[in-house]
Amino acid sequence: xxxxxxxxxxxxxxxxxxVASIALITLLIVLGVSRRAxxxxxxxxxxxxxxxxxxxxxxxLDCAVAKIKHDGIYLSKDDVAAGIAQLxxxxxxxxxxxxxxxxxxxxxxxxxxxATHAQxxxxxxxxxxxxxxxxxxxxxxxxxxxxxxxxxxxKGKKREDGLYECHSIMAGGDVMIRPxxxxxxxxxxxxxxxxxxxxxxxxxxxxxxxxxxxxPEYKTKVSEYTVADSRDxxxxxxxxxxxxxxxxxxxxxxxxxxxxxQWKTVRDQFERQGGTVFSTYGDPSExxxxxxxxxxxxxxxxxxxxxxWVEGPCDLSREENAALKSDVPILLVVQDGIxxxxxxxxTFNGVIYQFNxxxxxxxxxxxxxxxxxxxxxxxxxxxxxxxQHLCEMITSTVxxxxxxxxxxxxxHGSFITxxxxxTDVPDGHSVVYGSFKPTYSGEVLQQSFAGLKxxxxxxxxxxxxxxxxxxx
Numbered sequence: 001x002x003x004x005x006x007x008x009x010x011x012x013x014x015x016x017x018x019v020a021s022i023a024l025i026t027l028l029i030v031l032g033v034s035r036r037a038x039x040x041x042x043x044x045x046x047x048x049x050x051x052x053x054x055x056x057x058x059x060x061l062d063c064a065v066a067k068i069k070h071d072g073i074y075l076s077k078d079d080v081a082a083g084i085a086q087l088x089x090x091x092x093x094x095x096x097x098x099x100x101x102x103x104x105x106x107x108x109x110x111x112x113x114x115a116t117h118a119q120x121x122x123x124x125x126x127x128x129x130x131x132x133x134x135x136x137x138x139x140x141x142x143x144x145x146x147x148x149x150x151x152x153x154x155k156g157k158k159r160e161d162g163l164y165e166c167h168s169i170m171a172g173g174d175v176m177i178r179p180x181x182x183x184x185x186x187x188x189x190x191x192x193x194x195x196x197x198x199x200x201x202x203x204x205x206x207x208x209x210x211x212x213x214x215x216p217e218y219k220t221k222v223s224e225y226t227v228a229d230s231r232d233x234x235x236x237x238x239x240x241x242x243x244x245x246x247x248x249x250x251x252x253x254x255x256x257x258x259x260x261x262q263w264k265t266v267r268d269q270f271e272r273q274g275g276t277v278f279s280t281y282g283d284p285s286e287x288x289x290x291x292x293x294x295x296x297x298x299x300x301x302x303x304x305x306x307x308x309w310v311e312g313p314c315d316l317s318r319e320e321n322a323a324l325k326s327d328v329p330i331l332l333v334v335q336d337g338i339x340x341x342x343x344x345x346x347t348f349n350g351v352i353y354q355f356n357x358x359x360x361x362x363x364x365x366x367x368x369x370x371x372x373x374x375x376x377x378x379x380x381x382x383x384x385x386x387x388q389h390l391c392e393m394i395t396s397t398v399x400x401x402x403x404x405x406x407x408x409x410x411x412h413g414s415f416i417t418x419x420x421x422x423t424d425v426p427d428g429h430s431v432v433y434g435s436f437k438p439t440y441s442g443e444v445l446q447q448s449f450a451g452l453k454x455x456x457x458x459x460x461x462x463x464x465x466x467x468x469x470x471x472x
Contacts, residue, residue, distance in 0.1 A: 053120035054464055056094035060115040061122050063090035064098055065457055068126070072258060072265040072454045074272070075100075075111055075126070083111070111455065125461035128453040133254050135170040136440040137421045140249045141361070141406070141428035142173030145436065146397070149177075149204045152439040153241055159215060166214035167440075168206050168241040172249045172426060175242055177204045177220070177228040204228070206241055214241065251424040252355060257454035260424075263335070263357045266452060267309055270333075273451050275307030280314060284340060284367070284387055287314035295326050304450035305350070306330045313337040313367045316345065317386050324348055329419060331448040338367045338407075340390050344414040351448040352417075354408060355424035364428070365405035368394060376401055393433065403429045411436065419444040 064087045067073075075083045083100045084091070091098050096117040103110040103125070114123030134154040137143070156165035169175055179202040204222040206214055220239040222228045228237035230244035238244070252260035271277055276294040280286040291308050298306045306328050314334050316324075324330070330350030336359040339352070356363070365372075368391040369382025378401050380391035390410050398404040409423055409430040416437045423430045 049118075050120060053118040054122065056117040057096045057115040057120050057122045057464075059094040060090055060092075060096035060098055060117075061113070061124065063093050064113060064115070065124065068455060068457070069258070070262065070265075072262070072269060073126075074269070075455055110458070113457075120464070122462070122464040124463070125458040126455045127458050128257055128455055133170055133249070133251060133422075134440070134442065134445070135167040135243075135420070136438040137168070137423075138170045138251065139423040139428070139430055140172040140251055140426045141408075141423065141430065142175065142403075143169065143171055143423075143430045143432070144176045144178070144398070145204060146178050146431070146433045147435055148179065148202045149432070149436045151204070151206045151437070152209065153206050153214065154440040154442065155208060155212065156218070161215075163213050163215040164208065164218070166206060166208065166218040166241040167243070168220060170243045170246055171230075172246055173244070173429075174230045175228075175238065175244045176230070177222045177238070177242075179203050179222055179224050179226070249426075251422060255353065255422065255449060256452060257456050260355070260357055263355070265454065267335075269452055269454070270307050270309050273307065275309060277309040278311070280310060280312035280337065282312055282367075283384075284313035284315035284338065285384055287312075287337075288316055288318070291316075291332065292324065295324055295330060298326070298328055304328075305448050307333075307452070309333045309335065310337065311335045313340070313387075315340045315384070315386060317342040318344075326350070329444045329448040331452070336363075338364050338387075339409045340387060341411045341415060342386055342390055342413055345416065346414065347416040347418055349418050349444065351419045351422065351445060353422045353424065356408065356428070361406040361408070361425055361427040361429075364408045364425075368407070368410075370395065370405055372401065372405065378404055394431065397433065398429065398431065407431055419448060 067087060067090055071086075073083060073086050080100050084098060087098055094117065096115045099114050099116065101112050103112060109128070111126040112123055113126050114121055134156075136151050136153050151168050153166040153168040156167050158164050202224045204220060206219050206221065208214060217239055218241045220228065220237065220242050222237055226237065230238055230242070232238075250259070252258070252263065256263075256266045258265055267277060276290060278290050287310055291310070291314075294306055294308045306326060308330065310333065312335075314337055317340060324345065325347065326349055328349075330348070332350065332352045334352070334354040336356050339354050369380050369387060370391060371379050371381060373379070378395045380388055380395060382388040382391055390412065393412060394404050394407050394410055398407065406427055406429045408425045408428040410433070411431070412433045414435040415432075416439070418439045418441050420440060421438060
């Protein structure tokens, strides 16, 4: 009996030891699994917390970018507080904070806009418009050039042979160049215009200065009795310095940095920077005097440019040379109005920018006094004798009635410019008829738009910074 009891007791102890071992192993397994589960939960919580913080930071940044695109932002050098103040409505959204700082050693003067929440940061780079469409004459529509033209084009890339890829004309539509024969249409010209015509070589030629030369394939030259037309499929006369039917032209965005639909943002910037903004109320003769006064009042100032914004038709015609000479570049913006010049102007230093945010291309016909009969015949009737005369020249020269009704700009006489000429009228048909001598100047172009190019986010510059999990 004692043996049986002893064996039973030993077996019980052994069984208990086995059970205890199994329980201990099970407990260790459970504890290990629990620890991993807790770590997983903690990591998941940290990930969620990080993503939540990033989402809150993005909310503030997205708000700021939307406000900049809609309202614009003015950033002066190192004045961070003034920039942030303009974004106050987006500050502290979702508990995030906005920051601005200028990029160091940036030729374009770029800024870094970023938002933070906890230790999460998201940001984007802001830069001004570059005015990438560099050419002596830029138009989003079509254009025709009659008479004697001597162009100083934009100097493009210098090739290995020392010649340049020049840029004279850039157009969203067709371009036609037709030098007049001597004496053509003189019966309709003033004496001063006749003299200019007699002096004119009646050719279209492209020349650089300082001994530089355009490459032959980037140098359009058209002589008397010949016509160069982009509709000529051979392309024998128009060279590569004349670009036609360029797609996706958004000139307002190129030069001002905001879509055309936000043109009021730029006009407000004009006024904030002391520019002259006025309306001619449908009378083109009311344009010249305020422009001249703005030029005269700024002649001794140290401002980077003279800014004049005209709403409505603008006639720059004067029998004598117009007194618009200025060492300070002039930016003349003509909104929803024809631009006319009959006579001489020597020299316009700056940029003329014409655009039609609320007026269709056909709407210019009324400002010229054009009337179309039921049979399709166009006649002219305008109370301003100068505009009446120019209207008659348009209808007699531009034989296509539809094209004649879409002329936003007509120049007849002698016009010398230094800077650039930009006609942002899609479907418009600009006409130069006389002695035109545009001289492209990249420096004048940049100075003309000084302080007006809006800041915009740089494509592909959005970024976020995620610290290691557990630190957010």
